[in-house]
Amino acid sequence: MWSERINQANKAALLTWVKETGIQLVQINGQRKYGGPPPGWAGYAPPSGSEVFIGKIPQDIYEDKLIPLFQSVGRLYEFRLMMTFSGLNRGFAYAKYMNRRNAREAIALLNNFEIQSGSPILVCRSTDKCELCIDGLAPSLKECHLLPMLQELTPGLLSISLHPSPFRKQRQLAEVKYVSHQAAAIAKKNLVEGSLCLCGDQIEVDWLKPIIKQELHNVSVPDDPETLLSSCSHRGVLSQVFSGPMDCHMLPARGSMLDYLNLQCEQHQLGSPVFFTKCVQRNREGQLRFWYQVVIPKYPSPFSGYIWIKPDPSGLEDHEKAKNAVALQLLKVLGCPVV
Structure with a gap:
């Protein structure tokens, strides 16, 4: 059943689009799916790396807007929109193309695209998590x-x-x-x-998460109780993100590391980093352990790990402190001196 909160105009537009195009949408297990394979498909399924993740979708936007947008890049093998029982979408979807090239083009062209005024979407590489x-x-x-x-x-x-x-x-x-x-x-x-x-x-x-798997299998992971990047392998990966030298002579104070990282990404035309944080542990001293993931739009894979943050009287919200701590460590790994 459709919730009363559903935008009725958007609902009507979806139903009209389905009727006019004859497209088939099948809802099962909390998602509504097109294709997989689409009509007329012959041959093997697309290779790994052909799917993109779409996030930050307004909850009353549906396939009549999303599928044509992503089809403008290339032919879709499958499109999956995650749904709630009330008929709203859950804010994210997956689009699988016929090949990896179209997936890369979708990331480059559609990340930060305003699906409606003031609502830019996130598009990045999807990984086949099993x-x-x-x-x-x-x-x-x-x-x-x-x-x-x-x-x-x-x-x-x-x-x-x-x-x-x-x-x-x-x-x-x-x-x-x-x-x-x-x-x-x-x-x-x-x-x-x-x-x-x-x-x-x-x-x-x-x-x-990969970092949890590392921990379970006793792969050495540094654990600094103040702040850390939990995987040293990020050093080689991150050094490839910035193609030019860092402008470190005007590095701001520690409290604005997040702003400085955003500035560097902007200067190198990588798009604004998107941070996801989750508090997973508090120790006896009141220190908080956060899991984080950072998505840099023009880089094909996110960066994940753990940090510890100490309580302090600054009044800064815990998740914001975690983001600043992660930004600081990213800058350190890039070889930029910090003050």
């Missing part, structure tokens, strides 16, 4: 007990492995792998929306 992490499991739980339960609840399960949780004392975290991104996405939806208790434990389900 692994979930399930945190909060009892220390007595064995893989041989968890495997059949998950196989019954989530089809497409390939393997599981249990590890001590890096976030909860006396708890375990399960690393769970599925046959495809679609199977993993459906499993995540079912587990999250079901508010499941496995063996009497309230669990948390999320995508398995």
Whole structure:
């Protein structure tokens, strides 16, 4: 059913567009899908790297606006818009092209495109994530007990492995792998929306981040309790982002690192960095551990990691402090002296 909050004009435009074009949209498992494959498709599915992620979509914008926009770049193999039960979109979608070249062109042409006045969308490379992490499991739980339960609840399960949780004392975290991104996405939806208790434990389900996987498999990750970039491999990657030298002689004070990083990205025509942060831990001293991801529009992959921030009397909101701390570390990795 459509919510009363739905923009009725946009709803009517979508229904008219579907009728006029004859396009088929199928809604299943919290998403509405076109294609996969589209009508008349012959041959193999597109290679990995042919899909883009679309974020920051206004919730009452639908396929009648989105599909023609992304088709203007190249032929679509599949388009998936994530939906709520009320009929609003969830603010993000995926567009899969016939080849990687069209995906790169979509990122270059459509990132920050104003889908409506004052509403620029985010377009970046999509990765085929097939692994979930399930945190909060009892220390007595064995893989041989968890495997059949998950196989019954989530089809497409390939393997599981249990590890001590890096976030909860006396708890375990399960690393769970599925046959495809679609199977993993459906499993995540079912587990999250079901508010499941496995063996009497309230669990948390999320995508398995690369940095968490590194930690689980005992890959050395520096852990500075003040601020850090958790993966030293970023150094080589980040050095490729800026093609020219950094203008470091006018570096501002520490508190405005975020503004300075934005300025550098603007000067190098990379687009404004988009920050995602999530507080995942607080220690006894009150320090906060944040997971972060930074998307630089003209760079094909995001940067992820963890930072610790200390409480201070500055009054700056915790997430803003985390963003400034990440920006500071990015500048350090780029070899820019900071004051």
